[in-house]
Each structure stands twice: as C-alpha cells, then as structure tokens.
Amino acid sequence: MSTQIEAPHLVAQRLTDARKASGRTQEEACAHLGMSRPTFIAIEKGLRTATPEEILKLASFYGRSVHELIRPGAPTVSLEPHLRTALSAARPDYATLQKAIGEMQRLAEDYAELERLLNNKLVERFPNEITLPKSLSARSLRSFAENVAVRERARLFLGDQPIPNLRHMLENEVGIRIFLGDIPSGVAGMYAFVADVRYCVMINRLHPIERRRATLAHEYGHFLCDRHKPGIDYLEEQMRRSLNERFVEAFAMSFLMPETGIRRQFHEVCDSSGDFQVADLCRLSNFYCVSVQAMALRMEALELIPDGTWDFLKQEQFKVADARLALNLERLASMDSNEVYPIRYKYLAVQAYEQGLISEGQLARFLRCDRTTARDIVEQCINRYDDVDALGKQAELILDFQHSLLRPVERQAV
Amino acid sequence: MMPISLDACCIINICATGDAPRILKMAGMKFYLSAACSKESLCLHGRDDKAARIRVPIDLSPLIQSRLIELTDVTPGPETAAFVDFAKQLDDGEAMALALAICRGWTFASDDRKACRIAKEKGVPTIGTPGLLHTYSTSLNLSPPDIARCLKNIEQRATFRPKPTHPLGHWWRANSNQ
Numbered sequence: 292m293s294t295q296i297e298a299p300h301l302v303a304q305r306l307t308d309a310r311k312a313s314g315r316t317q318e319e320a321c322a323h324l325g326m327s328r329p330t331f332i333a334i335e336k337g338l339r340t341a342t343p344e345e346i347l348k349l350a351s352f353y354g355r356s357v358h359e360l361i362r363p364g365a366p367t368v369s370l371e372p373h374l375r376t377a378l379s380a381a382r383p384d385y386a387t388l389q390k391a392i393g394e395m396q397r398l399a400e401d402y403a404e405l406e407r408l409l410n411n412k413l414v415e416r417f418p419n420e421i422t423l424p425k426s427l428s429a430r431s432l433r434s435f436a437e438n439v440a441v442r443e444r445a446r447l448f449l450g451d452q453p454i455p456n457l458r459h460m461l462e463n464e465v466g467i468r469i470f471l472g473d474i475p476s477g478v479a480g481m482y483a484f485v486a487d488v489r490y491c492v493m494i495n496r497l498h499p500i501e502r503r504r505a506t507l508a509h510e511y512g513h514f515l516c517d518r519h520k521p522g523i524d525y526l527e528e529q530m531r532r533s534l535n536e537r538f539v540e541a542f543a544m545s546f547l548m549p550e551t552g553i554r555r556q557f558h559e560v561c562d563s564s565g566d567f568q569v570a571d572l573c574r575l576s577n578f579y580c581v582s583v584q585a586m587a588l589r590m591e592a593l594e595l596i597p598d599g600t601w602d603f604l605k606q607e608q609f610k611v612a613d614a615r616l617a618l619n620l621e622r623l624a625s626m627d628s629n630e631v632y633p634i635r636y637k638y639l640a641v642q643a644y645e646q647g648l649i650s651e652g653q654l655a656r657f658l659r660c661d662r663t664t665a666r667d668i669v670e671q672c673i674n675r676y677d678d679v680d681a682l683g684k685q686a687e688l689i690l691d692f693q694h695s696l697l698r699p700v701e702r703q704a705v
Numbered sequence: 706m707m708p709i710s711l712d713a714c715c716i717i718n719i720c721a722t723g724d725a726p727r728i729l730k731m732a733g734m735k736f737y738l739s740a741a742c743s744k745e746s747l748c749l750h751g752r753d754d755k756a757a758r759i760r761v762p763i764d765l766s767p768l769i770q771s772r773l774i775e776l777t778d779v780t781p782g783p784e785t786a787a788f789v790d791f792a793k794q795l796d797d798g799e800a801m802a803l804a805l806a807i808c809r810g811w812t813f814a815s816d817d818r819k820a821c822r823i824a825k826e827k828g829v830p831t832i833g834t835p836g837l838l839h840t841y842s843t844s845l846n847l848s849p850p851d852i853a854r855c856l857k858n859i860e861q862r863a864t865f866r867p868k869p870t871h872p873l874g875h876w877w878r879a880n881s882n883q
Contacts (some may be wrong), residue, residue, distance in 0.1 A: 343789035344781055357792040647818040651714050652796025661748045662717060666864035
C-alpha cells in the first residue's frame with residue numbers, strides 16, 4: 292500500500308490554508324504536534340512531507356476531515372487572498388466574514404473538483420469589460436448604465452420582461468458561479484475573479500429574495516466594469532461612493548427593471564384605471580421580483596411617479612408584508628434556487644456519485660448535508676415527475692445519467 | 706465470529722429497519738464501527754406529531770452500550786497510514802472503515818459503489834445492506850411480512866434501495882412488495 296503523500300506541495304498548501312481558516316497560529320499548531328517551528332514551517336512549505344499521524348492530528352486540530360486535506364487535484368482556487376484584500380479588519384463582523392470567505396473558497400474548489408472529475412467545463416459567454424467615461428454627471432451616468440443594461444438584455448435575449456430566474460440565467464447563459472452563504476447581515480455579497488474558476492459570487496442567504504436578486508444584479512454590474520477587482524458589498528451607505536459603485540447601482544436597477552417594460556406596464560394601468568395606486572406599485576414590484584422600495588425609486592427616477600413617493604410611504608409606515616398579504620401576492624421570484632450551490636453543481640455531484648466517481652460520504656460533503664438527505668437529493672434528481680400519462684397520473688421518468696443521447700435509439704420490438 | 710467493519714451507509718440502513726439489535730445479534734458476526742463513522746451526523750427520516758416529514762438523528766449509544774457494536778479507531782503505524790491513503794479517494798468514514806477491514810482482516814460492510822470497488826481491488830471481502838438483510842432473514846427464518854417491514858423501513862426512512870442490477874436486487878424488490 293502506498294503510504295506516500297502525493298504532491299507534498301499541494302498538501303502543504305491545503306494545510307496552510309486550513310490552519311489560517313481555523314484561526315490557528317504556527318506556534319499553536321507546532322505545539323499541538325510537539326515539533327519545532329522550523330520543522331513545522333518546512334511542512335507548510337512542502338519541504339518536508341507530513342506523516343500520516345501528523346496529518347491526522349492537524350485535521351482534527353483544524354476541524355477538517357483528512358480527506359479535505361489530502362484529496363487529489365490541485366487546490367487551484369485562490370479566492371481567499373483576493374477577497375481578504377477587500378476585507379477591513381476593523382469591522383465588528385470580521386471573523387464571520389472571514390468564515391464566509393473560507394466557505395466560498397471551499398465551494399469554488401468543490402465546483403472545480405466536480406468539473407475536473409466529470410471533464411465538464413462551465414460554458415462561458417462573457418461580455419466585454421466596460422470602461423466608464425471618467426467625467427460623467429449623475430444624469431449621464433444613469434443614462435450610460437441604462438444603455439449598458441439594454442445592451443446586456445439584448446445580448447442575453449431577455450427583451451424587457453422580468454427575469455424570474457436571474458441566478459439560473461447568469462449561471463447558464465453567462466457562466467458565473469453563484470453561491471449563497473451565511474454572510475453577516477450588513478453585507479449583501481462578495482465577488483472575485485480568479486483564473487481557475489473565473490467569476491465567483493456569494494450572496495447573503497439570510498436576505499429576502501428581492502434583496503438577493505438586487506445584490507446579484509449589482510455583482511453582475513461589477514463583473515461588467517470591475518471584473519478583475521475583488522470586492523465585498525456592504526449595505527451601509529457610504530458617504531462618497533466611487534464612480535464604478537454608482538454605475539453598478541444604476542445598472543442593477545436598469546437591468547432588473549427595464550425602462551421600456553416599466554413604462555409600458557405603468558401606462559397600461561393608467562389607461563385602464565385612470566390612476567396608479569399603491570396596490571399597482573406592489574403588483575408591479577412583485578411582477579419584476581424586486582422590492583417595493585426598489586420599484587418606487589426606479590419609477591421616481593423614470594419620472595413616472597413624483598419624487599419622494601417612497602419617503603412618503605416610509606413616513607406613513609407602509610408595511611410591505613401586510614400589503615402582499617392583502618393583495619394576495621405570491622412571490623414570483625421563487626423560480627430561483629435557494630440552495631447554497633448552483634443547480635448545475637448539484638447535478639454534477641449526483642452524476643459523479645451515480646458514475647461511482649465519488650462515494651456517498653463525499654457526495655454528502657459536496658452537497659453540505661447528511662447522507663440520508665444526500666440520498667434524497669439523488670432520488671429527486673434521477674426520478675423526475677415531468678408529465679402525466681394518458682390516465683392523468685404523474686409519470687415517473689427514471690433518468691440514467693450515463694445513457695448517451697447521441698447514439699441511435701434502439702427500438703424494442705413490440 | 707466474522708468481524709465486520711461497518712461503513713456509515715450500512716449502519717444508517719440497519720438502524721432504519723427498526724430491528725437493529727436483532728440484526729446486530731446475528732450469529733457468527735461481530736460488528737465494529739470506526740471512530741470516523743461514529744463522528745458523522747447520521748439521520749433517518751421520521752414523522753412528527755402532525756405527520757410531517759422530519760430528520761431524526763440516529764442515537765448509536767444503546768447499541769454501543771449493549772456491545773452490539775464496538776467502536777474502534779485506527780492505531781498509529783500501518784492502520785493510520787492505510788486510513789490516510791484511502792482518505793485520498795474516500796471520505797473519512799469510508800476510508801477508516803476500509804483501513805480497519807484491510808489491516809485487521811475483517812469484512813467491509815458498505816453499499817457505496819466507489820468504496821466497494823476499492824475494497825475489491827485490495828482483495829477485501831465485502832458485504833452490503835442487501836447481503837446483511839438476506840442473511841438476517843434466512844438465518845432467523847423471518848416471515849414475509851417481517852422482512853417486508855424491514856426493507857420498506859429502509860426504503861422510507863433511509864432512502865435506500867439496491868439497484869435492479871444488484872445480485873440481490875430482485876430478492877429485495879420481491880420481498881419489499883409483500
């Protein structure tokens with residue numbers, strides 16, 4: 292049996308990353324192992340191979356599984372160092388944010404691992420990066436952002452309709468990796484572009500769906516103008532926002548709520564009822580899967596409703612949740628998955644498991660759940676109820692993931 | 706006594722039957738669970754008071770206290786080396802169960818395709834949940850309703866059913882539909 296640790300540099304890098312993510316110092320780790328600091332540094336530099344016993348002890352000390360530290364495949368994703376540069380150590384939520392960055396790194400690594408196992412790369416249809424003209428007035432910036440949003444919608448064949456499956460669309464039509472994470476509530480999301488996994492975004496899972504969609508459109512704006520600059524988006528208003536930040540904000544609103552679509556909807560309501568009321572605002576925001584506040588501010592900017600409308604509603608203590616209930620508005624945005632990882636990631640994990648490329652324990656780790664839940668996910672993925680039979684009963688379609696659809700169909704004799 | 710190193714997937718299925726103590730008392734078998742498997746969060750599906758589906762954590766302590774399962778860990782040296790070696794390809798639970806089986810000459814009990822393939826490559830004898838349940842039903846001469854109850858419990862509480870191509874797949878289907 293091979294007891295040799297393959298690629299010691301690779302394991303060394305994983306050990307170093309795991310130690311940093313656990314918040315342990317080199318002194319603490321070498322004290323735990325009972326070895327000198329130079330010897331420990333040699334392990335972290337890949338100059339000395341860690342023994343199996345040392346790996347076992349370090350995995351337990353760092354709160355990681357042994358498999359995570361020594362699995363094959365290069366730890367190619369280096370999101371953490373990029374995002375740490377955008378992280379302010381002075382923030383009270385620094386530790387939680389660091390943890391979220393660590394999870395984003397692990398999800399990106401797992402995604403890359405699944406693609407490597409199945410030799411299945413994500414298709415990328417990246418638009419060209421945008422350079423913002425430096426001297427733009429606030430009005431010209433809004434108009435510039437509007438034009439970019441219209442162009443992007445045209446490129447993606449979106450027309451001026453709502454995008455109920457924004458996450459799915461950006462993952463599949465553009466090639467962005469979008470994760471949801473338990474980020475501190477004051478942070479909307481974060482993004483980074485690295486060579487190995489390209490553009491990765493993590494959105495705050497704890498925020499309502501409308502907020503998450505606005506954040507996603509915002510991060511897509513960063514992808515257009517700040518592609519190679521990692522960033523963390525805080526919710527708090529900054530006194531002086533950069534030109535790029537103001538563009539991204541305007542782009543997100545235009546992308547989610549296209550001017551032509553909003554104007555048409557507005558005029559249709561006005562023509563049929565002779566008015567545009569709070570209920571209409573709520574219905575329109577629901578139709579576009581955005582918050583009432585976002586829709587009100589967008590309509591103010593388009594000069595469809597008077598300036599200060601949202602402030603008035605706020606002053607009157609308008610309750611959005613009560614309004615939704617009273618108007619019987621179901622959230623349309625539920626077409627987007629609420630899972631931590633993209634749908635494609637889930638299917639890759641199930642496919643790898645079905646092909647025997649990963650074990651059940653690995654599947655559960657990839658899917659961030661226990662084994663029984665992982666079995667449920669496999670069953671849901673391969674036994675899809677897609678239609679009804681001639682008697683109107685739900686038809687069970689058992690999909691064999693390994694069956695090629697490119698071979699001629701062999702028809703069985705009846 | 707045939708010593709058996711249980712992988713987490715098998716212990717989940719055995720616990721799902723509702724007959725775990727009787728299965729683990731099977732004559733001629735002694736069951737071991739690795740430290741790594743015992744640390745995993747193992748759950749089954751259950752129903753709450755309102756019949757809604759919930760996850761129920763598996764409590765192995767009664768089985769351990771009554772010595773129906775013995776907890777064991779890898780020792781320093783070849784066992785740890787084997788564990789770390791298998792952990793390159795498998796998760797810790799599977800890797801440790803397999804390392805114990807190979808180093809101690811035990812049978813490896815798992816339903817996992819990848820883990821069983823590696824075990825077979827290393828010449829380790831393997832058994833899965835269908836094999837254990839088949840042995841259990843024949844050795845105690847269980848009535849068809851009793852074995853059907855066990856198999857259905859596994860299907861419903863642990864979402865496990867062997868593939869139709871499994872050597873005991875036909876037996877499973879025939880008996881679970883009693």
